[in-house]
Amino acid sequence: MRLVITGGAGFVGARVARLALERGHDVVALDDLSTGRADAVPAGATWVEGDVRDAACVETVLEGADAVLHLAAAVGPRLVAEDPAGTWSRNVEGTATVVRACAARGRRLLLASSSEVYGVGPDADAPLSEDDPCRIDAAGRRDVYAISKLAGEALAFAEHRARWLPMTVVRPFNLVGPGQGGRYGMVLARFAEAARAGRDLEVYGDGLQRRCFLHVDDAADALLGLLDASASEGRIVNLGSDEEVTVLDVARRVAARVGRPRGWRHLDFERVHGEGFPDPRRRRPALDRLRSLLPTWRPSRTLDDAIDDVLAESLAS
Template sequence: MRSVVTGGAGFIGSHLVEHLLDRGDEVIVLDDLSTGGMANLTRVEDHPLLTVHCGSVLDEATVFAAITGADRVFHLAAAVGVRLIVEEPLRGLRTNIHGTENVLEACRAVGARLLLASTSEVYGKNTADALSEDSDRILGSPLLSRWTYAAAKGIDEAFAHAYWSQYGLDVAIARFFNTVGARQTGRYGMVVPNLVGQALRGEPLTVFGDGRQTRCFSYVGDIVPAIVRLIMEPAAAGQAFNLGGAHEVSILELAERIVEITGSSSPIVLVPYEQAYAPGFEDMRRRVPDNSRAEALVGFAPATSLDDVIREVATDLAKRNDGVPELTLLSKDR
């Protein structure tokens, strides 16, 4: 099996690459290394079945060259992270819309199956209990850069569905809900590595707003096998699937749990959104997935606890960053 992973040097992409290589796939990575890095592929960089192309999904010829001969394509390349989206909206729009169209067209041309990575952001401000894939999208003003990522990924999904309905392209859509794990960086506003890094350095943990906004965090090790099963399931074509965690937690509770698990003496500080981001920033009060569609089709069931995810992120950050004190984590038995 020949698999292409766009964004394969990124956080989720690198875990997927390792998983595919362990399964015996020939894997081609296409990544412009703008947010990912070759360090994420250290464990497999010399693997005989791995080929890495440094290039952008915005380059049509590069995309076609990478995908030619592929059996399946996992399209994970995207401009992600709240801070990046707010500060560089044009970059996000171009990468997430034009890049996806290039990938879709290449997959159509060569007959490759496609898994399109999407996001829970498409639901916007919908705070319903257990969002299903058919739930309404409630977005803020298109003039606020905060919503450009949600808008672009919604267009990506519409493109994918149109390619399926008009051309018969075998494409499934996976909506990720706050995926977390080793190698994720807090550089672009990812909340768990941000807070864990602050705790390890003895800095105040900065929680935006009142901290009562809730999320369901999912572990990358639970997500990756699920998307591989989805791309191989014929019944997944033309559909979207939520892939999220099972435990709802407020960001303030998350920060408190991080302080306890890391043994940090750091205080938790509430920071108004207007100080953290541009004026007019909006956030979602709640985001909880209904995973029943993915569970029914491919047996997706998130199994990793939030505490274990925090431990893994903390261990990974301590290992990768100089100057972090020796790490003593709260044991699983306490």
């Protein structure tokens, strides 16, 4: 299979590219390096620097491709807070370019959306199912990212119905691991960078927000599996772990590993990101659909593995 990965120099894209090459696929990595790194693209992949909003570039890259994994996006709460208009442009215009190009050529498309589309609603304490309503606010500062992702989903489904685009939407939940930067607010990467610099880890609020973290290696394995799963076409699939931990527990684990068992401090989330930028108390995926589509897939790496990998990379740099 010849696989095009948009965002192929990014945290997830580079990991998928490496695994796809190991499995004998041809890989084309497209990235504008706005947040990715060229040196992250594995040897053996065809590397193209370009913007997914550039239709001519996308059309050229898709020549000869069998499938597209669309990961290119503006991500991270800090980036969204700093540049909401740019977030919209990259995520909506870029996704529209990729979706339409795939539809015109009948290319298999795996579209990375986000767990953010579920919003912060009254039922957020329950596992979030793909069939749950998306509770987002058009005026919400955080929700510009969620809306941009939901718009991409809607366009992909429109092209699926109109032109039989073979597509699957994936909603990842809190992917972590080596190669992820903390600049735009990714929690484990932020903690690792603070630990490397000898600073206190910054925990937002009381730290009792509950999350489910999935190692990027396991995510890459699932993404390639979903590309091959024809039963996933025309469907939305959550991707994540259902092992819940608090953010404070993650901070404790990181601090203990670097010999600073009380090495964190608490900050107000909205003071950091601005008012109208809430932090969900709990976010846990329902994974029944993923498991039915990929019955042999199970996470092979734990959160502690991810912490060790991220700290090893951070302390070595």
